[in-house]
Each structure stands twice: as C-alpha cells, then as structure tokens.
Amino acid sequence: MNAAAIDAKGFSTPNVTVNPWLIAIVVALASFMEVLDTTIANVALPYIAGGMGVSEDEASWVVTTYLVSNAIILTASGFLARTLGRKTFFLICLGIFTVSSILCGFAPNLNALLLFRILQGLGGGGMVPVAQSILADAFPPAKRGQAFAVFGIAVVVAPVVGPTLGGWLSDNLSWHWCFLINAPVGVFAIALIAAVLQEPATAKAKGAQPQDNRFDFIGFALVATFLGALEVVLDRGLEDDWFASPFIITFAAICAAAFVLMIPWEMTRRNPMIDLRMVATRQFGACFLVMLATGAILLATTQFLPQLVQQDFGYTATWAGLVLSPGGVVTMMMMFAVGRLAARVQPKYLIVAGALVIAASMYSMTNVYGDLGFWFMARSRMLIGVGLPLIFVPIMAASYDGIPAGKTDQASALINAARNTGGSIGVSIVSNVLTHRQQFHQSRLVEQVTPSSPQYQDTLHQVTDFFVAQGNSLAQAHQQAIQWIGQQVQTQASFLSYMDAFWVLMLISLSAIPLALTLRKVKLGGPAPMGH
Template identity: 70%
Template structure:
C-alpha cells in the first residue's frame, strides 16, 4: 500500500470502501477529534478552584469532574471495538463526536455538581470511542513501516492535548469563567463532525454482515462486569480517604463489589466466543507489558498535569492562567519530541525508547521533590520540559510495540485496550495523588505541630521576634502577639503542603522507575515490518 493514498473502512487492504483518500489527511481529521477529547481530560484541572467556588463545593469534590470523565471514558472504550464493527467506524465515530460535543455544551450550562458530573459522564462516554477508533483507522491505513510516523503525528494530539488543556483552561477560567472550559468544544465539535463526514467515506456493511452471520452479539454481561469493576474502583479511590477507608461500611461494600466484579469478569471473558475484553491479549508478554506500561504512563501524565498547577496555585499564589503557562514549555517540547519519535522508531527498538523515557520522567519527578518556598517560574517550567521529553518516548513506542503481532481483525480491540489503560491509569494516578496528598498532609502536620508548643524555647524565640516585627509595623502588643501566632500557624501549613506534594512526586517517581524493567522485557520487533504473534 502506498503512503500517498489509502482505502478507508475498511481503512486498508481489507477494507470495503470504494475511493482512495490521502492517509495524512485522515491523520489530520482524526487527530482533531482526538485532540478535543483528550484536551478535556485536563482542561478543567486548573479551573477546579473556580468550579468549587462557582458550585459551592470543595476542591476535593470538584476533582470528581476529572475522574468521572476518565472512568466513563475507560468503560466505553472496552465496548468501542464491537460498536465500531457493528455500526461501522464512520457512523460510530460521528455518533461519538456528536454526543461529546452536545454534552460538552451541557457541562458548561450545569447548575450544580450533580448535573455537571452527569454531563461529564455523557461527555466521557462520547469521547471514549473517538481515540481508539482513530488509532485503529491509522493502523489499517498505514503499512507497518509507516505506522511509527503516523502514530507520532497522531500522538501530538494525545500527549500534547493534556498539556495544552491546563493553559487554555486557566486562561478561560481567569478571563471568561470556568464554563467556557467546556463550551469551547461546541464550535470545534461541529467542525470536526463536518470534516469526518466529508473525508471518511461511508463503509460497506461487510463487517456488520460477518458479525451477524457468525452470531456475534454484544457482550452485555461482560460490559456490566467491566463497568461495575471500574466504577466501584473509582469510588473507592476517590472516597476512601474522606470516608476513613475500611472504617466505613460504604467503602467496604464497594470493595466487595469491586473484587466480585473482577473475579467474575476474567473467567467470563476467557470462556466467551467474542468477549468484550480479550484477556488472552493481556496475558501475552508483548501486549500485556505494553498495557501495564500505558497504565503507568497515563497515571504520570494526568497526575502531573493536575498536581503541578494545584501546587503553584495553592502554595505560590499563581493565577489559573500562570498555572497553565507553567506547563506550556513542556507542551512545545512534547510536540517536537513526538515528531522526532517517528524517526527514532525506524531504527531504535521501542523498548529502549520506553525505558529511556521512563528514566527521564523519574529524574524530573525527583527534581520536584526538592521544592521550597522561593522557587521561581522557570524551575517548574524546566521540570515540565523534562517530562515533555520523557513522556513522548513512552507513549509512541509503547503504541507501536503493542500492535506488533496483533492480527488486523484485532486492531480495534488493541486500540480500545491501550486507550482504556491510559484513561484508567490517569484516573488511578489522580486518585492516588489526592490520597497521598491528604494522608501525608495529615502525617506531616501531626509531626510539625509537635515542636510548636509554648514551652519550646525555639517557639518562644520565634514568637518574640515576629511579635516585635508586627509591633514595629504599628500594631499593639496584644494584636502583634495574635498576628505572630497566626503567622507561625500559616508557616506550618505552608510546610505541610510542601512536604505532602513532595511525597506525591516521590510516588510518581517510583511509578516511572517501575516502568523501566517492564519495558526491557518487551521482545525486539522487526523494525518496518510486522512481528509474529506470541
């Protein structure tokens, strides 16, 4: 198949469409929709304080806006392979874009937390099918020797969008209101629907007819088990800290449900003719390792794009716009690296690129464990630049490696599972970070206040000096003493926050390091040609 044109969906040699389309035009069209969908995983991150203030809820409750979207995304991803075949890729793709666009506008019009979360779930369901179908389109459009470059171009949308999201979200939240973080998808979604309609030809129904002839039906029970498992897992992660973990009957109940769903869905999937999730793929060394690495990469990507803006807003007084701008230099570097990866993958084994990227990310996380009160903008920007170098070295190679040996009729399943891994990992990363932040914050506060008591000579000395300072500023002795006590308490809270964020970055560093051995056990693939299945 030529790199200059491709027959689309069937996008490729096995396709059924009647006309040729320039494959790079297909890349542009599917990347636009994917960019919009992935953008919404992080565009609200820096706007969480605004959302909390606007809806009269805490920042912790507002974080559900992020995680509910990711979980809904992951749930529908598991069903996207069947739905794309049953409805046809183009039709399913357009349904997803329309649902995503409409629900985005409704998110901007939400009147309370419950309505916002409901519309975010709809938005996640709509967006969940867009990225895997895009990837399977590209996998079938391009021959193996060109897939690295195609995934690199497409990867700009998947990896850069979460970085652009906070910058754009911060600007919109500061200047137009948090609602516009969602309303902005309206015109972009309409344009995307038009382009998909014009560029992607209507497929014939060969795949649908094959499913009907073979009696393959949607795995409803499998879908319900997966949805129950992922949904209950998210509830446990999000509410565990607030509800005192297993001291709460609510958390215990959801834990039992989560474990039961997990235990049932594996034998169910292994005994079905056409399971919703093909666990046999996950059991292979190549695809299974790629799946786990993608879980880790998704956790780091989403966690860093949420906690770094929160840190600079809460502890350094940055506005939402400046918090977003902290991530911008990394976004530019990421874009450059994505295109460089396309070249690197023509002569470097994916496993070495993944391991290198994980080490770079780990080094960046280690750098963030050294934060202190006088750190300037450039320190955070440079840390993000290093992450922007490392993460693309993980994402594009792991996608390329995951398709090695996957039969053409399983590319939809592979795409769905890899994107589910990214979103599930992102959701777990955000929830894990929130729990580490809360738990370690309590720990550090209990330890720091041990030294803040009236009979402590160091405390007395500090109190006297700060009192003298406020007296010199014109306060009475009594007022100055009260101000000094308040100032000392404020300094304790600042140190607690710093130490808690340091623990979050330590956790993410260890997660990045854990991806290195997993990358190195991947087998070599024949660069520029498909590899045999394991």
C-alpha cells in the same frame, strides 16, 4: 506477527482524495477535546458549585460521572466500531460528545449537568479508541508514523492544557465555556469527516460476518461494572474517607465481585468483550502494565504540579500554566523525533530511556522548596516532556506485536483502558500521599515548635518586631506572629509531603524498566499504529 504485518492485514489501502493531513489534524483535534475534558472541569468545580448553589463535594461528581461513563463505553467500542463501521461509529460518538457539551454549558442545575456529563463521557470514550484506525486508513504505511505522532501530541498535551484553559475560561468568562468550547470544534470535525472520510473495505467485510457480531452482553456488564465501580472508588475514596465510608465499601465490593466474575467469563468466551488472554501474554501484558504506570505519571504530574506552584509558591493560575507550557512544547517536538527514531531503535530501549528521564525529573523534584525559581519547575516539566514520548510512541510497536489483525481494536481499547485507569490510580495515590504525609510532617514539626524552645522564642520575637514596625500594637503583633509561624509550619509540611509524592512517582517510573526489558524484539523499519 510484527506491527508492520498488522498494518498490512488490518487496514485498507488509503482511498481518499483529500490531503490526509487534514483528516489527521481534525481527528487529532477531536481527540484532543475529549482528553481535554478529563481535566478541564477540575479547576472549574468551585465556580460550578457557586453558580448552582451546591457544595464542592457535590460538584466533584461532574468529574466522576465523566470518568465512569468514559470507562464503561470503552469496553464496547471495539464491537460497535466493527459492527457500524469506524467512520459511522466515530461520527455518532463525536456527535454525542458535541451535543452533550452544549447541553452541559446550558445545564440549569447539577442533576442535569451530571446527566449531560454522562452522555459526554459515553461519546468521548467511544470516539478515541478508533481514532488511530481512521488515521491508518487515511495514510500510506510510510507516513503513518508521523500521523500518529500528531495524534500522540493530542493525547499527551491535552491533560496539560486542561487545568490552565479551564481556569482562564472560568476566571475571564464563566465555567459554562469549559464545555461550550467543544461545540465549534466538534461541528467542524463532524462536517469535515462526513465529507471526506470513506469507510474502509476491510471494515465492511468484517461487518458482513455474523460470527464477529455477537455481542457479549454478560461480559460487557461485568467489565463495565468493574471499570465503573473502580473509577468511583478511586475518584471518591479520599473525599469519603475510604473504607470508613459505607458508600466506598459498597462500590469496592461491587468492583471486586465484578472482577472475580469477569475473569473466568471473558477467558472462556469465543468472542469476549475484551480479550483478557492478551493481557496474560508476556508482550502485551508488559505493555499494559507500562501504560498503567505512564498514565499514572502523566495525569498525576499534570494535576499536582500546578497545585504545588499555586499553593506553596504563590503562583497565579496563569503562571502555573506557563510552568507547564515549556514541557508541552518539548513534548510536541519529541513526538516527531521519536516517531522517526522508533523505526531504528527497539521499543524496549526507548521505553527504558523514557522511564529514566522521567525518574530523573521526579528525583529533582524531591528537593523542592519555596525558594526555587520558575525555570527550575519548568525544566522539571520539560524533562517529563522528553520522557513521555519515549514511552508513548514505541510502546505501540511492542503492544501490537503478535496481536492478530482482527484483535487490534481490542488491543487499542485495552491500552486506552490502561492509560485511563493508570491516570486515576496515579491521582488517587498522590492525593493520599499528600494528605496523610502532610498530617504526619505537620505533627512532627509542631513537636519542635514549643514555647520553651529558644529558636521558637527568637523567631517569635523577630516576627513580632516586624509586625510592630508595620504599625500594629504589641498584642496584635504577637498574635500575628504566632499565626505566621503556624502558616510556615503548614507550608513546610506541604513541601515535605510533595517531596514524598515525587519519590513515589519516581518509583512508579522506575517500575517500567524491568517490564520493558521483558519485551521481545520487534521488526523495525515500518511504523506501528499508535493506540490511545
């Protein structure tokens, strides 16, 4: 079954009396705020720790709890949307997300903040997978491609904006506003969606069928445990020294046990919580793996490029955000362009092109060093902005191809899980590469910095003379020169570790190419739904 056929069978004819672009903007904006919250709190952790009198390690659970609860509710979102109706379920999730955001902003202590972040993750994780279905109900088939391009902008740009916005709010207002900023947007979206959106007739018909509403409690428990434990291991592994920590060993064992039990259970159910048989198919399975790789690149580059320019280039948070901004602009323009191009070019060729463009960007970054200017970094980010839409938009046409209309909610949930899990895996991989390769390079560089080295002695004398010229005594200048050389060794080791990380990201990007080439051809000429 092609994507256009799924559109015709899986979605009702639009039945709204307002401009559907209003619904598209509001739904995309609400989804933008949810995706934004996966990264906005990262830069605020030092402020949260200081304000609440806890360590940064304890404060980092603010990020972990959100990711875990987000992953858990994702598994049940398809069932709840079918049972309650998309509009009702979306409004409930948006309400939970908005109220919990306000509660996060006024949390009196860390324990309360973690509880409210769990609620926020539950609301956000359930809201986003059904957002594209709402857009499909609001738009006629001929215009859905453009509508999903708007939605795609929210998905790709939000992680880029998150760190910059979070840093600015924390610096100029307080960390509380990283959460309170969601309140006006959420209230506006709730009011508008409640007023103008109608429940599609097909959703009501599905809800009337008892056989479709049997909740797979055991499947939900297994899938939620697997995804939740996996998020904990990936997010906390580096900080807790991986398998040297009993905590990580315990959660890794829980994750492995849940995975082993989940596979046979879900594969043998008539109405599984998630239909893993879709992942076992050539078409959807390849799309799932490509989305894993894309999620890894999206979140890893979004998190570590600002860190690189701030840590080793000396950029402020504002300038680090400006480095990412041109890429965001390019992404927005490319989303609309690819939305039109996808109706004429087979998805696998667009995905290959996107992977090559991203790989070229990562390759250029393998030569990064401190003398590079602002526009070199901005151009690299702009290349990523060209490549990501070439993957995100066409992959939906391929992933929905051959999926029965009644399974589109599960397909959306699985693709969303791939993006989220891929992002966590990418961040975890790059974090480990940076940590261990910096230690490796620093030890190798230190071997060359010995008192008997003529080059070391020449550098030491020149730097000492510089500090003496600044008015320091010879003893002080000598000590400052040694410290300066040590800092240079650390900086060079850091640059080398980032080069290694970009090599890894380049390989991850290239891994999408053979997967994309296995995809079947899909019928062109009609826009396909875009998952999140």
